[in-house]
Amino acid sequence: MDTAQYEIKGDVAVINLNNPPINGLGLSLRRGIIAGVERAQEDAAVRAIVLIGTDRAFSGGADIKEFGTPKSSQEPNLLTVIRIVESSSKPVIAAISGACMGGGLELALGCHFRIARPDAQIALPEVKLGILPGAGGTQRLPRVVGLDTALNMIVSGNPVAAAKLKDTALFDDMVEGNLAEAALAFARKVIDENRPLKRVRDMRINEPGGEAYLAFARNTVAATTKHFPAPLKCVEAVTAAFAKPFDEGMKIEREAFVWLMNTPESRALRHAFIGERAAAKIPDVPSDTPTRKIERVAVIGAGTMGGGIAMNFLNAGIPVVLLEMKQEALDRGIATIRKNYENSVKKGKLSSEKLEQRMALLTSTLSYDEIGSADLVIEAVFEDMGVKEQVFTRLDQVMKPGAILASNTSTLDMNRIAGFTKRPQDVVGLHFFSPANVMRLLEIVRAEQTGKDVLATVMQLAKTIKKVGVVSGVCDGFIGNRMLKFYRNQANALLDEGASPQQIDRALEKWGMAMGPFRMGDLAGLDIGWAVRKRQYAENPGMKRSVIADRLCELGRFGQKTGKGWYRYEAGKRDALPDAEVDEIIKAARAEAGVTPRKISDEEIVERCMFALVNEGARILEEGIAARASDIDMVYLTGYGFPAHRGGPMLYAETVGLPNVVEKMRRFAAMPGADKAFWTPASSLVCMANSGESFS
Template identity: 40%
Template sequence: MTSTPVVVTSRRGSILVAHLANPPVNALSHAVRTGLSEALDEAERDVSIAGLVIAGQGRMFSAGADVTEFGQPLREPRLGGIVARLDAFPKPVVAAIHGSALGGGLELALASHARVASPGAKLGLPEVKLGLLPGSGGILRLPRLVGVPAALEVIAEGRELTADKAVELGLLEEITDGDPIDVACAVVMRLASENALPRASSRPFPPFGEAEQAEARKALAKKARGREAPQRAVDLFVMASATPFADAVPLEHEACRALVASPQSRALRHVFAAERAVARPAAIPAGAAPRPVAKVGVVGPGVMGRGIAIAMLDAGLPVILVGRALSSPDSAVGLIGRHYEGLVRRGTLTEEARAERLSRLVATTAMSALSGCGLVVETVSEALAAKREVIAAIDEVIGDRAILVTNTSYLDVADLASATSRRANFAGMHFFNPANVMKLVETVRTKDAAPDVLATLMAFGKRLGKTAVLVGPSEGFVANRMLSKRTREALFLLQEGASPAQVDRLLSGFGFPVGPFTLADMAGLDLMVATRAARADGMSERERGADIAEALVAAGRLGRKNGRGYYAYGEDGRPTDDPAVADLLAAHRASRGIATRSVADEEVLERCLLALANEGAKLVDEGAVERASDIDVIWTTGLGFPAHLGGPMFWASEMGLPNVLERLEHYARLVGDAFFAPADLVRKLAANDGRFE
């Protein structure tokens, strides 16, 4: 049986057209590279062929390398060899780009003698997002064509260029509304009539002095904290600026090959694969089609409800916003309007778009207005009785196929489902504040939720621009349940002698955007106290006794909102240590008979991070998530765990689960079995030196 060719050639007069035909993204697999090599052979040996056009079939030119080949032995022809042949080819080669030309796909285009594109084309070298860099001439050619600043944005930050921007920079020859292959053929014929072919490799590398290098490193250190590949890109730009092109080619390739084996790239590729896996949960049968959702409702116009409504408006949906008090819907509309006015002032939204979005918003106190909604989100206060009452009221007015969703952080979703007459149409969607900004949403299933309801909610999350992760019902679900364990250890560490600044310094140094106490001050200590009060029944006596936030609030310290919390805040808003907090902590320890000790930095990090991983292992064991990598997506997407370290479960696997087990047992002796007894899954995997993923 003959396999379908992945490079299809055809003739347009005297021009050979090579179509990349490896759906869905025309990845540059070994078979594609072989097909391109054969097309070059044909074009070179056939004297009737004036030149070559490379194009993509389907929806794009090419998204680049075949990720399934990462870490595998390289097979000829390699992409670098194809690129070198294109650069030196004696006949003109033009890339006809539609859709996306990314990674190795763009490197093919860069080595061609010219490039044309459709208006909506996107061009980029996104390898840095996987801890990698382009290794087939992208670093050497792109700066020669567009300059160093633009090339650094594309290569070290992973930004894409629009077709318009690419023309402005000189990367594209032309944008055409017609068939880009026709235009590319015309360019081939023009180039064939000229004496010399334009080659990026023949251009000088733009100046890249020490001052520019230092500025680039500083900016990238801020934008990509802790990541190696962006800084390595600067190294390679420096090398390319001082090295003849031919000598720089193998240096670029070897540097980029080395990154493939780096821990950061392994972690980022793990997250990349995990993000795609969560979109296809096994709990939703393949045949479960999402229900249509044309209009949506939000009940509860508080901070969370407004954020959810904005996310829905941004997604193009008509929104019914219901508030129970007469003033609340109108107030919410005003606040949502001010949000959009701010975007208009900043130039990120047009006045016309603002008006159009607000025209789709209806605010009311009448539950009956929800009758035509395909999906309604309840987002009133975290009180079981109040939520049950509102859910029952919504249930009375919506249709039999409408989906009712609760946005709760801790409450039992199955219990809340009992307030409805159609449990199969009920589930949870746990948004994170601010809901219009945060990318994560936990979709919470119950045993009664219909498969097509869950399919609808996963698709709806994607429609809102979120990363939706299907989780099971448990207190705090995944994110908050795990976060509570880190918070617990942070408070215990304060009790034992650590300072807020020490804990925050170490966790932010690890890669979190901020530490737990800076975060608490940002959220408001009164809110933290309210959350602790709501969860008090589920806490141990020691956890309830770690009532440091309560003591701070009693002392009038609410966090940033009044300039005093775990830290003091001056007019510039920067946190500084406050001796009053040290005194309060000393008094707290003394009142509980806790002897102060010096807590090592290593202990602070291990206790906070191992508490996460151990709780995650319990969640996997309980079936609250389908796989450990789902937890990594939740933490890297929603809770600031550095993606270049892969998430808490990948991080623990990299540490080695036998080592994790030993440290958990150590802290179980130090802190107590109730807090650090190793999860059964940790013991099981450690026995065979296994990994979570």
């Protein structure tokens, strides 16, 4: 298939960009554009050239299929393409619909004229990958839309509808109806009027007060993006567009682009971008696997989790029936859903009309008999195997054939749960993260007999409800909570040895975690982890006990919801305040264990907690619980507050160097009183460290 199709329409050459799905500017398309422009130059009958994409995209920018390959930078690169387009002696018109982003917008800016549909999406999103536009975007965009608009677009990376840029020099015409016909008409108008060719690079930025504005922008960006160098480099590049000749500005842009490409922050963001797309691909489930229709969903349990789960489907326009055992609980759950939507209306994030539309999709019942026609049912009941058995036995009786039966369990054995039914092929784990209507992660737990069509369906559904679906095999805690257990193990061990909850939380938050383990525990509810530990103690009597955490729970200190946990909380506030009672509990536990507290550095806290995550992640890969290391990283980036600029625990280990990770773990194992078995490196970790291989 030709990615750039050339055709003649009278005296106009039309180059159709055709590289699905978003006309990524891969090597083949770049070559095709140049070939088309040069062919038009050589044809005396051609007097103008039109570049046009599809309804979906003029061009979405770089071709993701070429990321990390030699083709991405092979000549002709995008700079060469733009130079040839811009230097054409015949007018080149960009006809824009759909996505016009990144390199696609830079290509359009290299054309002499641009027309667009009002709903076309215009963006330079490179900052979201930790870089900046590298083909003149920072130099050309300010020349056509002004400093303020350009800087906001470049620093945020967010798309803007073409209609909002209608009155700028970015567009020569705004087009309704057939874009191809309008482009031909515009091209002939340019020919007939003998319009001079406009090169954006020749335009000047005449903005009084520009220096002061840019200085203000520099200070603001520096203060708000401390973990990411790209936004500040964007300001520097736009400043060059304002203060220097075009070619000098291009040099500054290019130097910044190359420098940013080599930063760990950019590597992390690019890793996450690719990892999110990779997670959607299940190795043994073909992309053309038939999926089941999901037109109605049932949710069992109207508590915080059940209500949040229901909102995801209501937001996507999918009707939901909510089941509870008591009317009072049902009424409370529905009221909470409405209140959540009302809060969004107050914040201007949702219209009153949308609120009522979503609530109209919600029905409720106290009877299992009224949910049987749903295509998908998700239980969000108490995390107890006996309760799950009752629910799934009943679902097996009432749900129609072909319905998908899902559990929101966060730790329990999905194979056992599937075994409570006569249709284990229809059973899958859908582990949402609290608050379920906000958190992006959806852990899809694949039981032994889960059907491939079920997996394909729920992965597709994850996209529909705007979640990042990651498939996990069956084990205690799946990917996220299994690893979290080891992270918390080290947090608790550090507490036993001399660190305080405040120091541990502060060290990890300073490193980049959204919340330290003790603050996170208080937010989630310490009783949840306590229930899991009690089950694990019963199943494994030799398991080391979390003495301090257990004692807090025995005292009814379950976190924010009780006003006391690892910290204390004043009524109506979420500030985590140190509590002398907790200090005494910790002191007493250390004394009983014969531990003399020692001074512990923040560096040791971070390394022990992070490397505990990494080591268990390596074991999860060895066992096939996760398909790839980037899936583990996606779980932690989207569900556990792991800092985006670190790229996830497995990428962080690669950044540190796997030999260094193994060496540090062996040092921890050699410390007095250390749990040597805990710090035994996973065999795959040792192999990769010795061979120079990596997770990716």
